[in-house]
Amino acid sequence: MRRGVVFxxxxxxxxxxxxxxxxxxxxxxxLKTSSWSKEISLYNSAQDFLTSRDKNDTxxxxxxxxxxxSTMSSLNISMTSQIPASMxxxxxxxxxxxxxxxxxxxxxxxxxxxxxxxxxxxVLRRVFTDPTNNRYGIAVxxxxxx
Amino acid sequence: MKRGFMLTAITVVLFMxxxxxxxxxxQSSSAYSKRISEMIVSEKVSYxxxxxxEDVTRIVGFNITQxxxxxxxxxxxPASINVTKNLALYENFTRxxxxxxxxxxxxxxxxNQPINLSALSSNISISPFNLTxxxxxxxxxxxxxxxxxxxxxxxxxxWYNLTVTSGNFSNFSSIAWNSSxxxxxMNCMNLYLVDNFAINQFNSTFNxxxxxxxxxxxxxxxxxxxxxxxxxxxxxxxxxxxSISSQIQLTLNTSNIQPHFPEKLSIRDINYxxxxxxxxxxxxxxxxx
Numbered sequence: 001m002r003r004g005v006v007f008x009x010x011x012x013x014x015x016x017x018x019x020x021x022x023x024x025x026x027x028x029x030x031l032k033t034s035s036w037s038k039e040i041s042l043y044n045s046a047q048d049f050l051t052s053r054d055k056n057d058t059x060x061x062x063x064x065x066x067x068x069x070s071t072m073s074s075l076n077i078s079m080t081s082q083i084p085a086s087m088x089x090x091x092x093x094x095x096x097x098x099x100x101x102x103x104x105x106x107x108x109x110x111x112x113x114x115x116x117x118x119x120x121x122x123v124l125r126r127v128f129t130d131p132t133n134n135r136y137g138i139a140v141x142x143x144x145x146x
Numbered sequence: 147m148k149r150g151f152m153l154t155a156i157t158v159v160l161f162m163x164x165x166x167x168x169x170x171x172x173q174s175s176s177a178y179s180k181r182i183s184e185m186i187v188s189e190k191v192s193y194x195x196x197x198x199x200e201d202v203t204r205i206v207g208f209n210i211t212q213x214x215x216x217x218x219x220x221x222x223x224p225a226s227i228n229v230t231k232n233l234a235l236y237e238n239f240t241r242x243x244x245x246x247x248x249x250x251x252x253x254x255x256x257x258n259q260p261i262n263l264s265a266l267s268s269n270i271s272i273s274p275f276n277l278t279x280x281x282x283x284x285x286x287x288x289x290x291x292x293x294x295x296x297x298x299x300x301x302x303x304x305w306y307n308l309t310v311t312s313g314n315f316s317n318f319s320s321i322a323w324n325s326s327x328x329x330x331x332m333n334c335m336n337l338y339l340v341d342n343f344a345i346n347q348f349n350s351t352f353n354x355x356x357x358x359x360x361x362x363x364x365x366x367x368x369x370x371x372x373x374x375x376x377x378x379x380x381x382x383x384x385x386x387x388x389s390i391s392s393q394i395q396l397t398l399n400t401s402n403i404q405p406h407f408p409e410k411l412s413i414r415d416i417n418y419x420x421x422x423x424x425x426x427x428x429x430x431x432x433x434x435x
Contacts, residue, residue: 004148004149004150004151004153005150006150007150007151007153007154008150008153008154008157011153011154011157011158011161012157014157014161015157015160015161015164018161018164018165019164021168022164022167022168026168026171036178036179036182036183036186037182039186040182040185040186043186043189043190047189047193051193051196054197054200055200094243096239096243098235105238105239105242105243107243124193125244125246126197127197127198127201127239127240127243127244128201129201129204129205129236129239131204131205131207131227131229131232131236132226132227134232134235136235136236136239136243138243138244
């Protein structure tokens with residue numbers, strides 16, 4: 001009888017340990033899953049923003065910008081208003097023109113101000129061009145949660 | 147003693163059920179994660195595909211608008227840029243600056259053989275009619291529009307609006323078809339030719355089965371153009387030194403239209419082996435009626 005009680009208690013302790021282990025495991029897995037769903041939201045926000053800026057010629061107009069600081073600042077403002085309030089983004093624009101003499105691309109880069117503070121972020125690239133003037137550019141947008 | 151064994155057995159069974167549940171949950175969760183990551187990768191692949199396709203349309207200079215079943219193709223002759231060279235530069239740029247190491251891009255010809263983007267065809271095909279619009283080459287000294295005769299009925303009306311922005315015509319009244327077209331009531335085509343100042347205008351409506359060429363003379367001998375309609379081309383416009391702005395409107399019997407190049411673009415993520423291979427679509431601006 002006493003031995004049965006010991007077995008039962010032993011088994012109950014084992015079940016308690018198993019339940020704790022299971023809870024920790026599920027917690028870890030659900031964290032992993034939510035990280036993926038967060039990345040999808042980040043990716044979609046970046047995709048929407050970059051695609052719309054390319055289609056409305058904002059990116060192409062960067063080639064003819066005489067004041068890059070003000071261009072980047074207005075891009076920053078539109079990023080802030082278009083992406084969800086829970087997200088932060090920054091953009092790195094590289095513009096290149098083809099040097100006919102050197103037969104190579106000459107490039108320069110400009111970046112908006114924000115800095116990433118989290119590991120969960122999405123990075124998206126968009127290529128744009130001004131074929132009339134042999135100019136090509138890449139916009140790299142990074143989005144992360146506040 | 148017997149009760150003790152019973153309880154132990156039940157506990158062991160419960161314990162095994164718990165382990166099994168954890169295992170199942172872990173399996174479905176990793177499958178979900180895999181599906182999500184594949185979804186992101188396939189979105190990235192499609193996005194890269196669309197990004198390149200859009201730029202190719204921009205470089206080639208096609209300006210196509212669709213309003214319901216009306217397709218409007220705006221163009222200007224000759225080409226203002228060296229399209230072939232620009233396509234080569236664009237390909238060079240995307241390979242060296244745009245594509246990340248895990249993304250592979252290939253341009254394929256009709257037989258799925260790899261080609262350079264500069265080998266892109268200078269004509270597009272409009273599905274589902276197999277109607278082709280294009281030029282002999284990207285210098286754009288002509289416009290050739292062709293449709294299989296069995297599909298002619300799919301075009302309800304065609305407008306060719308051509309503005310010659312350089313060159314000096316003689317009196318437009320001296321412009322005439324080599325054989326007068328019969329009056330048209332169905333499946334008609336309308337050719338409207340005008341000079342830059344809208345002083346000289348030629349307007350003619352004919353059936354889409356009509357075949358003929360336009361006799362016209364120019365005061366300015368440095369510029370001339372030839373216009374032919376009828377088998378095999380529904381428009382064969384050859385430009386000799388003029389600057390021409392064209393707007394061609396086709397009213398089709400469906401709004402389900404997609405212009406594309408005969409060549410394909412293949413984008414592949416090497417790590418996930420996820421790819422998209424499809425014809426290079428011409429981006430169409432779709433307007434509400």
